[in-house]
Amino acid sequence: MTTLVGALLTLIVTWLTWLLTKEYIFTGLALTACAIVGLLVWAFHRTIADIFHNLARGVTSPIKAGIKHAGTRKPLIALAGIIALIGTFLVWRETLAPWPLPSPECAHLGSEKTAQVSAAHVQGNVRQLIAQENRRVTTLGKGKYVTIAFLGTLDDSQGLADDRVTHQLEGAYIGQLRANRGSAGLGQAPQIRLELIELGPDQNNWKKAIARVKAMAAGPEHLVGVTGMGVSHRNTVSMARALAAANIPMVGDVLTADGLNMTGRVDGGSRINGLFRMPHEINKQFSAIDCYLRGVNTGLESALLVEDAANGTDQPDIYAKSLAAAFRRQPFGDYLKAGGNIVNQFGGEGSSKEQLDNEFGRISGNFCGEPKPDIVFYAGRAAYLPSFLGNLRKRNCADLNPITVITGSDASSLAHQKDLAKDLAAKQVRVLYVPLAHPADLNDAANRDRDLYRDFASLFSKSFNEDDLLDGWAIMAHDSFVTVAKATRNAYTGKALPTPRQVQIQIGLFTSETNDVPGATGHFTIESETGDRKGGFRPVVHSFGAE
Incomplete structure (x- = not known):
């Protein structure tokens, strides 16, 4: 009994x-x-x-x-x-x-500061500063300096990265300045040039860029590695494999698609040795969001997936495709199932702004019918997100049906959309995402490496607008550059300049707290299997729009 x-x-x-x-x-x-x-x-x-x-x-x-x-x-x-x-x-x-592991941070939202940035923001200032520093370095003479190249879409005519490319260059320049001045324990020899190489829209010029990188590695510029690497795109994968074959190390600063690292899982192809990256991949971002939702018991029940129509073609945007795949997996898959596994697509090849607005208007109207989901899983580029959100706030049932939009770190561009944040709050729309890095999180008293961020931000604000740090691209670019810079210094014996292969090996040796990288995001190491960063800041969920 x-x-x-x-x-x-x-x-x-x-x-x-x-x-x-x-x-x-x-x-x-x-x-x-x-x-x-x-x-x-x-x-x-x-x-x-x-x-x-x-x-x-x-x-x-x-x-x-x-x-x-x-x-x-x-x-x-x-x-x-x-x-x-x-x-x-x-x-x-x-x-x-x-x-996902529940922790106190799960029920905590990062502070979301927004700013309104002028569309006239240009790269002229930072390019001049880089050119000035490069001239100083080259006057030292042959054998006294090496080159690190930044690969990116410098002329962003498609608007997929907007002013954030400029912010990348600003962050890379501060990394160059700190490395050449010997701050953050990086040493001072050899000195470092920063070469800017255009990848073109969709990284279409990647083959020309690779040819230039190889020539500089064999030439007097003595190139030892590259940073940037554009955005998560299928051409990025091709470019990375070509650089890997040439034993030239790469540190991607905004590559977040799942498997876009040394594993090569992103397309099921071969390993991409020498491809390292700074940000948290989509899977880790979504684990943090799921953790937050479970921690605060939001009462959200069902979702509708809104995805780029290119995901269903043989030439998908791998960032959008990675988002869609993650939304279909657990834990988010249950929300889709509860909503009837409904998918609304938008865009496609050659879509005009008018066509996108029309499609987004129809999609927004679907949230007022039955079934009535309370979550949007947005699997697309942030370049189209303001248009979608603008239509969503104009839905007829805005007063009755609050909406939570969940998406990836590309939404960091919303940090420069202050007016949109107010409009969304008035119409019960909020966006949950994990930014690449955010000043409020890094400057928080709970961050044990806060002094590293403050040193970086102090130097940054002397040359650039501090609001340029809000989207995280400058911070990531800085840490990418510093990673290659420290590896270069570690490989230098005081005699012959290090080779790209020797620098690649040194990056792979950043595996313990006694040999780590002092970035603006904190001290971090490199995972041997994936090439992803480990340690430093943790993913923090941010909310844009309604509370």
């Missing part, structure tokens, strides 16, 4: 814990606690009173008697042990297995 009551109580406690928390870790702990309590009761229930009665007199024989008595109850002990093992497994599942 006692066994039956104990088992029943264990089931009730476990069931209530799951209902209240929906967390495996707490359910597992409840099971383990029940097993331990049950084991103690079964083993010592005849002597517990005697233990408390005689404990003050130092009598230990009752305890021994209880242990001896436990030997007659081996089946019950075995049952308790099984329950404890199940509980331990559930705790392990949540703490060591690759599921």
Whole structure:
């Protein structure tokens, strides 16, 4: 009878814990606690009173008697042990297995500062500063300097990166300046030139860019590595494989598509040795968002997927495709299933602004019909996001149906859309995303490496507008440059200048706190298998628009 009551109580406690928390870790702990309590009761229930009665007199024989008595109850002990093992497994599942780990940060939103930036923002100022520093470096003479190239779409006529390319150059320049001045423990020799190489729209000029990189590696410029690498695009993958074949190390500063790293998983192809990157990939970003949603119990129930129509073609935007694939996986897959697995596509080859506005208007209207989802999974570029959000706030049911839009870090461009944030708040629309990096998070008192960020931001603000840091592109570009710069200094023996291959090896050696990179985002190392950064800042969820 006692066994039956104990088992029943264990089931009730476990069931209530799951209902209240929906967390495996707490359910597992409840099971383990029940097993331990049950084991103690079964083993010592005849002597517990005697233990408390005689404990003050130092009598230990009752305890021994209880242990001896436990030997007659081996089946019950075995049952308790099984329950404890199940509980331990559930705790392990949540703490060591690759599921999102709940933590205090999950229920915390990063501070979202926005700014209104003039469209007349140009690259002239930062290009002049880079040219000036390069002239100083080259006057030192042959054998005294190396070159690090920045590869990017400098003339962004398509608007996929807007002013953020300029911010990238600003961050790379500050990295060059700090490296050449010996700050942040980077040393001073050899000095470093920063070469800007145009990739063109969609990285279409990548073959010409690669030819130039190879020529500079073999020439007097003594190129040792590249940063930037454009955005997550299929041409980026082709370019990375060509550079890998030439043993030229790459550090991508805004590449976030899942598997766009040394593993080559992004397209199922071969490994891309020498491809390192700074930002958190989409999978990690979405784990943080899921963690936040579970932590605050938002009550959100169902979702509709809005994706770039190119995802269904043989030439997809791999960033948008990576977003869509992540939305279809767990944990977000359940939201789609609850909404009927509905997908609305937009865009496609040659779509005009008028066509996009028309499609976004139709999609927004779908949120006022049945079924009525409360989440939008947006799998597309942020360049189209303001148009979509503008249509979403004009939906007829705005007063009745709040909407949460979830998307990737490309939404960092919204940091420069202050007026849009106010409009969305008035129409109950909010956007949840994890930025590449954000000043508010890095300057937070809880950041143990805050001084590293402050040193960087202080130097940055002397030459550029501090609001340029809001989208995170300048910060990522700085850390990418500093990674190659420190590896170059580590490879330099004081005699011959290091080769690209030697620099690549040194980047791969950033694997411990005694040999890490002091970036603006904190001290970080490099994962040997993937080439992704490890450590430093953690992904923080930000909200744009409504609270």
